[in-house]
Amino acid sequence: MRILFLGLDNAGKTTILKKLNDEDIGDISPTLGFNIKTLIRDGYTLNIWDVGGQRTLRPYWRNYFESTDAVVWVVDSSDRMRMGDCQSELKGLLKEERLAGATLLVFANKQDLEGSMTLEEIRDALDLRSILSHRWIVHPCSAYTGKGLEEGMTWLIKEVAGRLYWSGIQTPTQPTIPTAQVINPVS
Amino acid sequence: MSNISIAQAEEFHAHFHKQRQDIQGFLDSSNLSELNARISALRGEVDQVSALIPVYDRVKYDKQLSELEQAVSSRKVRDKPKSKFSFKGGSGRSTPAPKPENGSTTSAPIHGSTVISTSSNIVGDSSIPTPAQASSSSSSNNIANSHTISNLSHQLVRPPEDVRGTYTLSLSDLSDCIIDLRPPGDTSTSSGKTESEVQAKLTAIHGKTLRRCILISPVVKGSILLDGVEGCLLVLGSQQFRIHTSTDTTILLHVDSLPVIEHCSNLLFGGYPSNLLENTIDSIPIQRNTNYRKVQDFDWPLPSPSPNWSALSDQESAAQNPTVRLLVDKLEGVRSSEDVDRILEESLPLPRS
Numbered sequence: 001m002r003i004l005f006l007g008l009d010n011a012g013k014t015t016i017l018k019k020l021n022d023e024d025i026g027d028i029s030p031t032l033g034f035n036i037k038t039l040i041r042d043g044y045t046l047n048i049w050d051v052g053g054q055r056t057l058r059p060y061w062r063n064y065f066e067s068t069d070a071v072v073w074v075v076d077s078s079d080r081m082r083m084g085d086c087q088s089e090l091k092g093l094l095k096e097e098r099l100a101g102a103t104l105l106v107f108a109n110k111q112d113l114e115g116s117m118t119l120e121e122i123r124d125a126l127d128l129r130s131i132l133s134h135r136w137i138v139h140p141c142s143a144y145t146g147k148g149l150e151e152g153m154t155w156l157i158k159e160v161a162g163r164l165y166w167s168g169i170q171t172p173t174q175p176t177i178p179t180a181q182v183i184n185p186v187s
Numbered sequence: 188m189s190n191i192s193i194a195q196a197e198e199f200h201a202h203f204h205k206q207r208q209d210i211q212g213f214l215d216s217s218n219l220s221e222l223n224a225r226i227s228a229l230r231g232e233v234d235q236v237s238a239l240i241p242v243y244d245r246v247k248y249d250k251q252l253s254e255l256e257q258a259v260s261s262r263k264v265r266d267k268p269k270s271k272f273s274f275k276g277g278s279g280r281s282t283p284a285p286k287p288e289n290g291s292t293t294s295a296p297i298h299g300s301t302v303i304s305t306s307s308n309i310v311g312d313s314s315i316p317t318p319a320q321a322s323s324s325s326s327s328n329n330i331a332n333s334h335t336i337s338n339l340s341h342q343l344v345r346p347p348e349d350v351r352g353t354y355t356l357s358l359s360d361l362s363d364c365i366i367d368l369r370p371p372g373d374t375s376t377s378s379g380k381t382e383s384e385v386q387a388k389l390t391a392i393h394g395k396t397l398r399r400c401i402l403i404s405p406v407v408k409g410s411i412l413l414d415g416v417e418g419c420l421l422v423l424g425s426q427q428f429r430i431h432t433s434t435d436t437t438i439l440l441h442v443d444s445l446p447v448i449e450h451c452s453n454l455l456f457g458g459y460p461s462n463l464l465e466n467t468i469d470s471i472p473i474q475r476n477t478n479y480r481k482v483q484d485f486d487w488p489l490p491s492p493s494p495n496w497s498a499l500s501d502q503e504s505a506a507q508n509p510t511v512r513l514l515v516d517k518l519e520g521v522r523s524s525e526d527v528d529r530i531l532e533e534s535l536p537l538p539r540s
Contacts, residue, residue, distance in 0.1 A: 029445035056485040078355045114353045115332030
């Protein structure tokens, strides 16, 4: 499974990834280019690309779109001032043809910070309800404490696995409810 | 799994319509938590079938649910004094806990696992889990922990007084201001501060459009992100530091990672004054570092030094200590905007020895 970690700078993409991989998060510097990490979860190999979110780097995101199964959009839930920016970058991203069909996990990061935006506020600030082209979820997490990370990834893997599975067997004429899906990678 | 038939979609439509009317009927009589519970239960039902019903219906239901939520919020504002959350014991999936109202509560810890495992209402493209369905603790105090200070000039700005615990701060559109974010306990040696006041702790700073300001913060655990800073003196400490689109500014910085600049020019970096470092954070001893010399400039990929920033030498950096100390002491005596202007005049730009 190929997963792309994107979002504005300072969102916590690299920190989430390192936390998922049980690495030290104390000395993470802003990402100058990109990181690649391979994780094994639920029997799947995840190839995760974490690309820096600095404005200068955003035009390069498109170099990573090819054959992406899922996009993890990381949001700094305490960064109210840049939610507009965050919304327009995400919308631009989802228009990209090469990402059509990719599942979207919005990680509402930094929920450990008091006063960070609620899931509903983030949903509305990013205007997620207008997205009908991708299956999405907003999931709360804290890269600092690790809370919510595994759960979010589990949802994502289930989603993607379900989709890959179905599309391999039959034409996916209808979407399915994730809870009702049985993950069965070996068919 | 297949799409439900038109008849079934109609049946659900009738059911939804009935529920919605019921809720509307109770809008003025029922208590708020009950209304909220009913709305989120209904939302849950919609979410459960959302993948199977026509997009048009889905969008419409969503809109109507939002309207109900808004109606409840506005009622909440109306009878605020007695608006308290009451949580029913043993609420399961069928009776989700009431949802905290936007803006009036802090986000209580959200247990993601609960959200996922009871995921009837997280289904893809039409909904998200609401925080309260996952949280079991009530956050009954109304103290916001995210503060914004904006549109000020010629003022001395101190940390917000109504904070307890940890908080994040947004600063925007400030000009000719002195912003001293050190906790109140640090600014005076006198006693008489209550414990909660001393404990209020800043964890992250976002700043936008700061002109001719002096900004002094304690070393914060999270990150600092600034944009549009011009002609300022910044004394800052954090885990990560980023500054965008800024110019002519001196930054005395303690940072645990490599600082990043983007679209900046004429920035001067030095170390965080050691005499402020001592009492800036409670328990964790701060390891002095010289990361301020390792600035990463996104506009300068070449190995030669970037023309956009420079760093003070050790000696120069140390020479700033007494200057900043003096400045901080002067803040105690500020009584008027003239005092602020005078200090800014004396301190900006910081004389380079």
